[in-house]
Amino acid sequence: MKRIAVVTAGLGQPSSSRLLADRLSAASGLPADTFELRDTAHDVVNHLLTGFPSSKLQAVLDNVADADGLIAVTATFNASYSGLFKSFFDVLGEGALVDKPVLLGATGGTARHSLVLEHAMRPLFSYLRAVVTPTAVFAASEDWAGASASLGGALRARIDRAGREFADLVQRYEQKPAGDPFALTMNFEDLL
Amino acid sequence: MQFGIFTVGDVTPDPTTGVAPTEHERIKAMVRIALKAEEVGLDVFATGEHHNPPFVPSSPTTMLGYIAARTERLQLSTATTLITTNDPVKIAEDYAMLQHLADGRVDLMLGRGNTGPVYPWFGQDIRNGIALAIENYALLHKLWREDVVDWEGHFRTPLQSFTSTPRPLDGVPPFVWHGSIRSPEIAEQAAYYGDGFFANHIFWPASHTQRMVGLYRERFEHYGHGSADQAIVGLGGQVFMRKNSQDAVDEFRPYFDNAPVYGHGPSLEDFSAETPLTVGSPQQVIDRTLGFREYVGDYQRQLFLMDHAGLPLKTVLEQLDILGEEVVPVLRKEFDALRPAHVPATPVLAGAR
Numbered sequence: 043m044k045r046i047a048v049v050t051a052g053l054g055q056p057s058s059s060r061l062l063a064d065r066l067s068a069a070s071g072l073p074a075d076t077f078e079l080r081d082t083a084h085d086v087v088n089h090l091l092t093g094f095p096s097s098k099l100q101a102v103l104d105n106v107a108d109a110d111g112l113i114a115v116t117a118t119f120n121a122s123y124s125g126l127f128k129s130f131f132d133v134l135g136e137g138a139l140v141d142k143p144v145l146l147g148a149t150g151g152t153a154r155h156s157l158v159l160e161h162a163m164r165p166l167f168s169y170l171r172a173v174v175t176p177t178a179v180f181a182a183s184e185d186w187a188g189a190s191a192s193l194g195g196a197l198r199a200r201i202d203r204a205g206r207e208f209a210d211l212v213q214r215y216e217q218k219p220a221g222d223p224f225a226l227t228m229n230f231e232d233l234l
Numbered sequence: 235m236q237f238g239i240f241t242v243g244d245v246t247p248d249p250t251t252g253v254a255p256t257e258h259e260r261i262k263a264m265v266r267i268a269l270k271a272e273e274v275g276l277d278v279f280a281t282g283e284h285h286n287p288p289f290v291p292s293s294p295t296t297m298l299g300y301i302a303a304r305t306e307r308l309q310l311s312t313a314t315t316l317i318t319t320n321d322p323v324k325i326a327e328d329y330a331m332l333q334h335l336a337d338g339r340v341d342l343m344l345g346r347g348n349t350g351p352v353y354p355w356f357g358q359d360i361r362n363g364i365a366l367a368i369e370n371y372a373l374l375h376k377l378w379r380e381d382v383v384d385w386e387g388h389f390r391t392p393l394q395s396f397t398s399t400p401r402p403l404d405g406v407p408p409f410v411w412h413g414s415i416r417s418p419e420i421a422e423q424a425a426y427y428g429d430g431f432f433a434n435h436i437f438w439p440a441s442h443t444q445r446m447v448g449l450y451r452e453r454f455e456h457y458g459h460g461s462a463d464q465a466i467v468g469l470g471g472q473v474f475m476r477k478n479s480q481d482a483v484d485e486f487r488p489y490f491d492n493a494p495v496y497g498h499g500p501s502l503e504d505f506s507a508e509t510p511l512t513v514g515s516p517q518q519v520i521d522r523t524l525g526f527r528e529y530v531g532d533y534q535r536q537l538f539l540m541d542h543a544g545l546p547l548k549t550v551l552e553q554l555d556i557l558g559e560e561v562v563p564v565l566r567k568e569f570d571a572l573r574p575a576h577v578p579a580t581p582v583l584a585g586a587r
Binding site for chain 1: 369445
C-alpha cells in the first residue's frame, strides 16, 4: 500500500493551510502522515545553523523522503511561500523529491495571491525535479466562507480534481529507496 | 590509550566580558595550554591549521616545534593538517624536521578543510577536494618511504630524482590519521593505507561517527591490515566540568550560546543530547566518554576540545587540571581493563602499508 506525506507551513492555530492540507489529503484517498512545520520550526533553523537535524526533525525528513508522494501547503507571505516552508525544503536531503509526485496548495487572504502556486511554488518543485500535479489548489479566505455555496463548491471541486490527479501519479510512479550517504561507491585503486 | 586535547585556535571574544584576546595573547595561550597538558599528565596536544581570521594557527610546525622544545613526553599532533592546499612535498619536509627536533613525538592528522575561499589562496579548487586529498597523500606517503622519488600527478609539477629531507627519524614516517566527518572516501583512504582514522565527533550526532568508524574498520580488515577491531581509531570530545554539574552548566552556557559553529542555534541541553558534548561533573564526563566505546569499539586516542568559544585561559587551565587529575586517570584504567589483548592500546605503525 502506498503512503504519502503531508507538509504544511501554516503558522496559525488552527491553521487554514492545515485545513487545506487535510482536505487535499482526504481527496487523494491515500494513507498519510501529516506534519505541521510549526512543530519543528526551531529544529529547521538549528539544522541550517549546525548542519545536522535533531532526531525529531530527522524523523520528519526521513518520512517525507520515504513517502510515495508529498502534499506541500504554505500560507502566502509577500507574494511567495513562507520562509519556514522554503527553509524546510532547503534542509531536506538532496534528491529527496526526484520523481516524487507532489501536490501543491497555498492559502492567502484574497484570491489575488493565487498565482503564488505557479510563480513561486511550481518553479521550486520543478528545480527539485519533483513530478508536480497539473492542478494546484489555492484557497482564499472567501473560499472557506460558508455564505457562498458556489465559492465553497468551486474549492471542493478543485480539491477533488487535484486529489484524483495526485493519487493517479502516486500509483504510476515507483519510488526508489533513498541512497545511503555513508555507502562506499568507489574502488580506492580507481581513485589513485 | 592516549588522551589529549585539540585546539581550533579561534580568537573569540569572551561573551561574558566582550573582550577578545589579541592574536599574540591567543598564540601564547595555546602554548601555555599545551604545556599544561603535559603537566597534568595528558598524552597529546594537537593544533588546527587555518588561514583566515578569526583563527591564528597558520603555521603548525612552528608552534609544535616551540612546544617540543619545552616538553618532554607530550605527543605533538595536528587537527587537521590541510592535505588539499599544502604542497605534499612541504608537508613531508616540515613534519620530518619536526619529528627530528621532537625526538619522534610527532604524528599528524590530515583533513581537507571545508571553506571554499581558502583553496584558491593556495592555487587549488574546493571542487577537487577529495581528488587532492587522495593524490597529495599518495605522494606524501611515497616521499616518506622512498629515498628517491620520480612522480607525476594532476595537481603539482612532476618530481624527478627528488629526495625529501630530512628523512623520517630512524626511517619511520610519522603516524598519520585521516580525519573526516562524512566522506566515506576518506575512511576508505585511511583503511587502504592502514593509517588511523579520526572522527571529529563533536559537532555531529553519534550515528554519523558510528557509520564512518564502522566503514573504516570493515575496510581496514578488507585491505589486510588486521581484524576490524584492531583498526586505529581516534575520537573528538567536548566537555566542561565543575564539581557540581549545575555550576558547570551555568558557567558554560554563555559560551555555548555564543559559540562559533553552533551558537544561537540549539539549546545547550538539546545539543548535549544530540552530540557528545558533556557539561557537568567529572563523573558525568567519565560515564559519557566510556559510552563512546559502545558505538565505535575499543579505540586508541581521545582528544577533547577545551579552549574555544572565548573561554578565558584561566578557566581552560582549571579545566585541564580537572581533566588530568580526576577524569583521565579513571578513563585510562577503565578503557584499559575493557580492551581485549589483541587490540592495540595506542597508534602503532605495525601493519602500515
